[in-house]
Every structure is written in structure tokens, then in C-alpha cells.
Amino acid sequence: MIKTIIFKKARKLLEEQKVKVIQQTENKVLFQVDSNETHYVVIKQNHAVSYECDCEFYLRKAREGRNVMCSHVLACLIFMFNQIKKEKKDGGGGQC
Numbered sequence: 310m311i312k313t314i315i316f317k318k319a320r321k322l323l324e325e326q327k328v329k330v331i332q333q334t335e336n337k338v339l340f341q342v343d344s345n346e347t348h349y350v351v352i353k354q355n356h357a358v359s360y361e362c363d364c365e366f367y368l369r370k371a372r373e374g375r376n377v378m379c380s381h382v383l384a385c386l387i388f389m390f391n392q393i394k395k396e397k398k399d400g401g402g403g404q405c
């Protein structure tokens with residue numbers, strides 16, 4: 310079974326507005342996530358979307374060569390998703 314705990318954690322981070330965009334370029338977004346400690350998450354889009362977090366969980370798993378996603382990364386992805394929804398709702402542009 311998929312562990313849903315990171316979804317719960319991610320939702321909590323978003324609800325408490327702990328996710329902030331601090332830098333944004335054409336193919337990279339840097340987030341600050343104020344969890345118990347402050348973590349920085351980078352989401353990049355080149356050919357595929359990739360991400361990195363500086364928390365211990367992520368770094369440990371990444372060192373083991375595993376695919377890993379922590380609650381911080383997930384929160385940032387959902388944050389981006391919500392931004393896109395908002396932009397659409399705010400209208401602007403005639404794109405579908």
C-alpha cells in the first residue's frame with residue numbers, strides 16, 4: 310500500500326502556508342518550506358521534471374540511489390499545481 314503520510318504532511322504544509330517561492334526562472338523554481346526546519350526544494354523542468362530537496366530523508370535515500378519523494382517536494386508540486394489552476398481562473402489570455 311502506498312504510504313499516504315507524505316500526502317498528509319504535504320497538505321498540512323500547504324494549509325499552514327509554509328511553502329514559499331523564493332526564486333523563479335524559466336525552467337527552475339526554488340521553494341522554501343518551513344517545516345520543523347527550513348528546507349529548500351528545487352523543481353526543474355528540462356526534458357522531464359526533476360526535483361531535489363535538502364532534507365535528511367531525501368538525501369539519505371538519494372545516496373542509496375533510490376527514487377525518493379519527501380513531503381516537502383510533494384507540497385511544492387501541489388503548490389505549483391494550485392498556482393496554475395489559479396492563473397487559469399483569473400482569466401487573462403484566451404487560451405482554452
Ligand SMILES: [Zn+2]
Nearest residue numbers: 362364379381
Ligand atoms: Zn524534503
